[in-house]
Amino acid sequence: MSSVRVLVGTKKGAFILTADGKRKDWKVSGPFFSGWEIYHLKGSPVDSNRLYASQSNSWFGQLIQRSEDGGASWAPVGNKFAYDGVPGTHQWYDGTPHPWEFKRVWHLEPSLTDADTVYAGIEDAALFKSTDGGANWHELSGLRGHGSGPHWQPGAGGMCLHTIILDPANAGRMYIAISAAGTFRTDDGGATWKPINKGLVSGSMPNPTAEVGHCVHHVTMHRTRPDVLFMQKHWDVMRSNDAGENWHEVSGNLPTDFGFAIDVHAHEPETLYVVPIKSDSEHFPLEGKLQVWRSRTGGNEWEPLTTGLPQQDCYVNVLRDAMSVDTLDECGIYFGTSGGQVYASSDAGDTWTPIVRDLPAVMSVEVQTLA
Amino acid sequence: MIRVVLPQHLRTLAGVGGEITLGLAAPITIRRVLDAIEANYPMLSGTIRDYATGRRRPFLRFFVCEEDWSHESLDTELPAQVADGREPLLIIGAIAGG
Numbered sequence: 001m002s003s004v005r006v007l008v009g010t011k012k013g014a015f016i017l018t019a020d021g022k023r024k025d026w027k028v029s030g031p032f033f034s035g036w037e038i039y040h041l042k043g044s045p046v047d048s049n050r051l052y053a054s055q056s057n058s059w060f061g062q063l064i065q066r067s068e069d070g071g072a073s074w075a076p077v078g079n080k081f082a083y084d085g086v087p088g089t090h091q092w093y094d095g096t097p098h099p100w101e102f103k104r105v106w107h108l109e110p111s112l113t114d115a116d117t118v119y120a121g122i123e124d125a126a127l128f129k130s131t132d133g134g135a136n137w138h139e140l141s142g143l144r145g146h147g148s149g150p151h152w153q154p155g156a157g158g159m160c161l162h163t164i165i166l167d168p169a170n171a172g173r174m175y176i177a178i179s180a181a182g183t184f185r186t187d188d189g190g191a192t193w194k195p196i197n198k199g200l201v202s203g204s205m206p207n208p209t210a211e212v213g214h215c216v217h218h219v220t221m222h223r224t225r226p227d228v229l230f231m232q233k234h235w236d237v238m239r240s241n242d243a244g245e246n247w248h249e250v251s252g253n254l255p256t257d258f259g260f261a262i263d264v265h266a267h268e269p270e271t272l273y274v275v276p277i278k279s280d281s282e283h284f285p286l287e288g289k290l291q292v293w294r295s296r297t298g299g300n301e302w303e304p305l306t307t308g309l310p311q312q313d314c315y316v317n318v319l320r321d322a323m324s325v326d327t328l329d330e331c332g333i334y335f336g337t338s339g340g341q342v343y344a345s346s347d348a349g350d351t352w353t354p355i356v357r358d359l360p361a362v363m364s365v366e367v368q369t370l371a
Numbered sequence: 372m373i374r375v376v377l378p379q380h381l382r383t384l385a386g387v388g389g390e391i392t393l394g395l396a397a398p399i400t401i402r403r404v405l406d407a408i409e410a411n412y413p414m415l416s417g418t419i420r421d422y423a424t425g426r427r428r429p430f431l432r433f434f435v436c437e438e439d440w441s442h443e444s445l446d447t448e449l450p451a452q453v454a455d456g457r458e459p460l461l462i463i464g465a466i467a468g469g
Contacts, residue, residue, distance in 0.1 A: 059464045060418040
């Protein structure tokens with residue numbers, strides 16, 4: 001019988017939530033790496049027992065942990081993230097040049113084909129790759145070196161490379177997103193990159209349609225249609241039908257199009273989920289009502305999903321990497337909140353249940369569907 | 372034997388209980404102690420001093436014989452009490468954060 005493993009990164013450790021395919025009774029394991037910030041953890045699509053975790057804090061810096069047994073035990077691997085060559089500068093908040101400095105790993109993306117290959121998106125924004133299970137890391141420096149790097153600026157949360165998407169149909173193609181530089185694509189395995197932000201409009205920028213500088217919060221793709229991308233930008237939900245060459249807005253009737261998380265149904269490539277957040281200065285749901293909004297039309301037409309979610313006095317946030325889906329026949333949707341709840345729906349969003357309520361603030365949620 | 376007291380998180384990471392001890396010949400300096408820590412406990416590499424700069428992480432301090440050595444040169448020779456194991460080198464995490 002299938003089962004589900006939910007990997008939860010929080011401000012004070014990692015937790016692993018497991019259930020059988022019915023997704024009714026959940027076992028909570030953890031905290032792992034107690035007291036540390038776990039920005040992200042994710043399992044290999046090739047070997048579900050191979051997990052990678054990003055562990056960091058302000059005192060002791062960055063560690064990468066690896067598990068070979070589905071999270072029962074962990075061992076630290078390589079944690080040296082050295083920029084390729086002379087790092088140079090990017091822009092600081094005030095527009096002055098600021099040296100590139102490694103701060104932390106925001107996102108780990110294991111290869112679709114090799115359990116020992118994994119990518120890391122870091123702050124200050126750069127992409128690293130390991131081909132030996134995380135023991136050694138090297139920068140794919142063509143990204144920072146493509147020309148616009150000196151003009152990138154941090155968003156409020158730092159200048160982070162937070163999204164890495166591997167194209168399952170094209171081994172050389174990869175997408176990344178940076179706050180606040182925008183989205184970029186490589187078609188040659190990371191050697192060269194191009195910004196893919198045409199159609200994004202960011203009113204807070206001096207040139208709202210500039211090639212780079214957009215605060216992209218998250219991007220997602222359905223594995224069967226790798227040329228179709230969906231984006232939650234700072235404001236605006238966007239869609240591209242041509243691998244990011246052009247974007248158009250699909251916010252439609254959303255009550256607010258600010259937010260962080262966005263994901264796609266495992267079996268319905270036109271079914272999307274977002275969690276609308278009031279604004280960039282008020283990071284909580286509108287009117288204290290936690291709602292997931294679903295579009296079954298690839299955007300523009302959205303419906304609120306509220307059953308089982310708090311509809312009064314709820315002022316949590318849902319961060320960009322804190323939503324995920326399983327691949328069971330009836331697709332499960334999961335998201336975690338800054339209040340420490342992880343909510344799950346085993347019916348594609350129609351109804352929700354908190355599967356754990358009182359964790360530290362949730363930073364990331366990833367789901368593994370196990371045979 | 373050189374005695375070193377690590378912050379709790381680093382003790383957990385290294386899998387050690389109390390103090391760690393290191394066999395080092397003179398001259399004993401903080402840099403050589405840190406080199407020995409990282410050689411004996413490679414999982415601690417990068418956690419006490421930054422990889423890129425080699426500098427002490429800003430939320431950590433070094434204390435020796437009740438004195439703050441955080442701003443001393445890493446190559447200054449440590450007192451005899453540390454070199455002969457009567458006193459430990461204390462690596463202390465700042466009381467900060469939430």
